[in-house]
Amino acid sequence: MAETEILLQVQDLKMWFPITQGIVVQHHTGDIKAVDGLSFFIRQGETLGLVGESGCGKSTTGRAILQLYRPTGGDVYFQGQNLTKLKGEPLRLMRRQMQMIFQDPYASLNPRMTVGDIVGEPLEVHNVARGRELRERVMDLLEDVGLNRYFVNRYPHEFSGGQRQRIGVARALAVGPKFIVCDEPISALDVSIQAQIINLLEEMQQKYHLTYLFIAHDLSVVRHISDRVAVMYLGKIVELATRDQLYFDGRHPYTKALLSAVPIPDPAVEEKRQRIILTGDVPSPANPPKGCHFHTRCPVKITGTCDVTDPEFKDIGNLHWVACHRVS
Amino acid sequence: MTTPEITSQQKAAQRLSERQGKPANLWLDAWHRLLRNRAAALGFILIALLLVTSLLAPLVAPFHYAAGDSSEAHTVPAWLIDLLPGNVASYAKVSSKFLFGSDYLGRDILSRLIWGTRVSLPVGFIGAFTALLIGLVYGCISGYYGGKLDNLMMRIVDIMYAFPTMLLIILMMAFFKSTFADVRPGTVAATFNAINDVIDSVMGLPGGGMLFIFLGIGITAWMGMARLARGQILSLKEKEFVEAAHMIGAGDGRILLRHILPNIIGPCIVAETLAIPGYINTEVFLSFIGLGVDPPTPSWGSMISDGAATLRAYPHMVLFPALALAITMFAFNFLGDGLRDALDPRMKGTS
Ligand SMILES: Nc1ncnc2c1ncn2[C@@H]1O[C@H](COP(=O)(O)OP(=O)(O)OP(=O)(O)O)[C@@H](O)[C@H]1O
Ligand SMILES: [Mg+2]
Numbered sequence: 108m109a110e111t112e113i114l115l116q117v118q119d120l121k122m123w124f125p126i127t128q129g130i131v132v133q134h135h136t137g138d139i140k141a142v143d144g145l146s147f148f149i150r151q152g153e154t155l156g157l158v159g160e161s162g163c164g165k166s167t168t169g170r171a172i173l174q175l176y177r178p179t180g181g182d183v184y185f186q187g188q189n190l191t192k193l194k195g196e197p198l199r200l201m202r203r204q205m206q207m208i209f210q211d212p213y214a215s216l217n218p219r220m221t222v223g224d225i226v227g228e229p230l231e232v233h234n235v236a237r238g239r240e241l242r243e244r245v246m247d248l249l250e251d252v253g254l255n256r257y258f259v260n261r262y263p264h265e266f267s268g269g270q271r272q273r274i275g276v277a278r279a280l281a282v283g284p285k286f287i288v289c290d291e292p293i294s295a296l297d298v299s300i301q302a303q304i305i306n307l308l309e310e311m312q313q314k315y316h317l318t319y320l321f322i323a324h325d326l327s328v329v330r331h332i333s334d335r336v337a338v339m340y341l342g343k344i345v346e347l348a349t350r351d352q353l354y355f356d357g358r359h360p361y362t363k364a365l366l367s368a369v370p371i372p373d374p375a376v377e378e379k380r381q382r383i384i385l386t387g388d389v390p391s392p393a394n395p396p397k398g399c400h401f402h403t404r405c406p407v408k409i410t411g412t413c414d415v416t417d418p419e420f421k422d423i424g425n426l427h428w429v430a431c432h433r434v435s
Numbered sequence: 436m437t438t439p440e441i442t443s444q445q446k447a448a449q450r451l452s453e454r455q456g457k458p459a460n461l462w463l464d465a466w467h468r469l470l471r472n473r474a475a476a477l478g479f480i481l482i483a484l485l486l487v488t489s490l491l492a493p494l495v496a497p498f499h500y501a502a503g504d505s506s507e508a509h510t511v512p513a514w515l516i517d518l519l520p521g522n523v524a525s526y527a528k529v530s531s532k533f534l535f536g537s538d539y540l541g542r543d544i545l546s547r548l549i550w551g552t553r554v555s556l557p558v559g560f561i562g563a564f565t566a567l568l569i570g571l572v573y574g575c576i577s578g579y580y581g582g583k584l585d586n587l588m589m590r591i592v593d594i595m596y597a598f599p600t601m602l603l604i605i606l607m608m609a610f611f612k613s614t615f616a617d618v619r620p621g622t623v624a625a626t627f628n629a630i631n632d633v634i635d636s637v638m639g640l641p642g643g644g645m646l647f648i649f650l651g652i653g654i655t656a657w658m659g660m661a662r663l664a665r666g667q668i669l670s671l672k673e674k675e676f677v678e679a680a681h682m683i684g685a686g687d688g689r690i691l692l693r694h695i696l697p698n699i700i701g702p703c704i705v706a707e708t709l710a711i712p713g714y715i716n717t718e719v720f721l722s723f724i725g726l727g728v729d730p731p732t733p734s735w736g737s738m739i740s741d742g743a744a745t746l747r748a749y750p751h752m753v754l755f756p757a758l759a760l761a762i763t764m765f766a767f768n769f770l771g772d773g774l775r776d777a778l779d780p781r782m783k784g785t786s
Contacts, residue, residue, distance in 0.1 A: 175678060199686075202684035203684070207679070228680070
């Protein structure tokens with residue numbers, strides 16, 4: 108990888124959702140700390156996988172980066188520009204550079220619009236093309252993502268999940284973005300179709316030099332597509348490393364637990380695979396545990412340290428970050 | 436890769452080439468589904484007939500609604516006399532001049548029913564129209580912008596809801612009738628009266644006081660729609676396709692008009708179609724208690740009220756307006772139910 112240029116830099120990103128009570132006057136009684144202080148960067152052209160259990164804040168991270176939610180704190184630098192400070196027209200123009208592919212291909216396409224209108228809307232909004240030209244470009248885009256160009260006049264309900272996800276990809280690509288957040292783009296699809304969409308995303312990445320933040324809830328999916336992987340637990344990143352570092356030398360006890368759940372293709376090794384079963388439930392992000400968020404379920408916690416102080420998210424060498432008191 | 440995914444795509448492409456370039460139209464599909472539903476089609480035809488009747492009232496009605504001679508009061512047509520309960524034949528005048536008989540002033544009941552459609556139908560449509568206009572805009576703003584504004588706007592609706600609607604209308608109508616009854620030029624009331632006169636004369640019902648009925652019904656009709664629209668929007672604005680629209684940089688106006696409204700307008704139209712009988716009923720009730728249209732304007736409600744006084748002796752005076760009312764209500768209910776089925780998203784794509 109020659110692309111050492113950093114495209115996206117996230118610093119201490121926080122996204123808290125206020126909890127309010129009251130019928131007439133609303134009192135602020137607390138916060139759901141969905142994302143609580145993330146720092147990482149993504150290089151031009153790479154794919155960063157973001158993995159974690161359901162509800163740990165992965166989607167919220169993606170949305171806060173794209174400014175679909177305005178972050179409670181922290182900064183997001185995209186090509187050196189701080190997105191959290193952008194408003195109105197400049198932010199709208201910035202949307203040409205960043206896009207999102209959604210998890211649910213059934214909910215992410217407006218049932219009342221034709222495929223042509225859906226894919227063409229970004230071009231229309233940004234005044235890129237009109238009339239015949241717009242239609243031609245939409246047809247080209249459909250062909251690009253492996254659909255028939257004459258699908259423009261049809262409605263989303265006429266398509267299968269995989270085809271709908273292709274339409275979603277075409278919409279995201281329409282205005283030529285540099286960076287795309289893929290929020291579990293294959294979780295809702297049939298296993299047989301998942302590989303096709305992954306291949307499509309990789310193909311598009313090559314063709315248009317895209318940078319991805321690829322969100323998934325298990326390590327086996329991101330393994331294939333990611334250059335680096337971040338593991339998230341309850342609003343925080345606990346480990347971030349290159350794919351191989353993480354898979355062969357994962358240090359955080361949570362990462363190890365997740366890795367132990369990934370089936371290994373080699374039957375001999377698979378037989379010896381020991382699953383680490385985590386006990387207990389994920390605590391609520393409205394009331395996260397004191398100290399290390401993971402200590403309530405950690406098999407190797409140090410009483411007196413882990414439940415008191417928050418471990419620092421530090422580089423243990425070769426850009427391998429871990430947040431754990433056990434790792435130095 | 437020869438997976439089911441690809442082959443299904445090829446099949447789809449083939450199907451498409453059969454109707455190439457011809458876009459599917461969701462609203463047209465819904466229309467066809469509506470016509471295939473017998474009850475709904477019947478309702479639609481009845482409503483269309485009523486509309487034509489009301490438009491052509493002067494041509495269709497055998498007499499003018501106010502024309503009558505008291506010497507011909509309370510006549511019963513010959514075909515009806517044996518069907519009525521009691522011994523009507525012993526005291527009633529029989530006359531074949533009036534198909535449905537005449538009322539206590541000798542006015543033709545059929546003609547008054549026909550002219551009465553000019554009161555009932557507009558009341559129903561204006562009620563639905565103002566409810567959609569005010570309620571939809573109000574609900575959209577409240578639901579879409581949310582937060583404190585939503586809270587405030589919905590509390591206002593709650594307060595208006597807590598007040599009995601019928602009582603509110605009665606108070607309002609009583610207020611209109613007393614305050615706007617007799618005015619000097621240049622006042623607000625005079626302006627309202629001038630507008631009212633224009634509306635009355637356009638509708639061919641001079642002195643009917645239609646504006647005040649429209650106002651009374653319109654002002655109380657929108658709250659339900661506001662709540663419905665807000666609820667729909669609250670669930671829709673969290674949908675991923677709305678988020679996708681934000682993501683591509685679409686503005687609030689575009690999101691509301693192109694993404695949200697087309698998805699909620701169906702249920703809202705269904706709700707209002709089903710609410711029309713209620714508006715018609717309200718006007719009938721107001722006219723029944725004398726707070727509706729001013730005589731001699733023929734409202735089905737005032738006709739029922741006139742007939743109620745002599746219900747035992749001349750039941751036909753109540754029978755016909757009540758039947759007309761019932762048929763109209765059925766028609767709107769059939770149509771509303773049919774619309775709901777036709778617009779149901781689960782039905783989409785089925786043939
Ligand atoms: N708009 C919101 N308002 C309040 N709380 C929210 C909101 N969005 C998300 N949350 C909360 O934030 C936490 C993280 O949610 P998020 O959707 O980011 O999880 P996720 O990791 O994407 O999970 P999944 O794998 O299920 O998609 C959850 O506890 C969720 O309830
Ligand atoms: Mg998610």
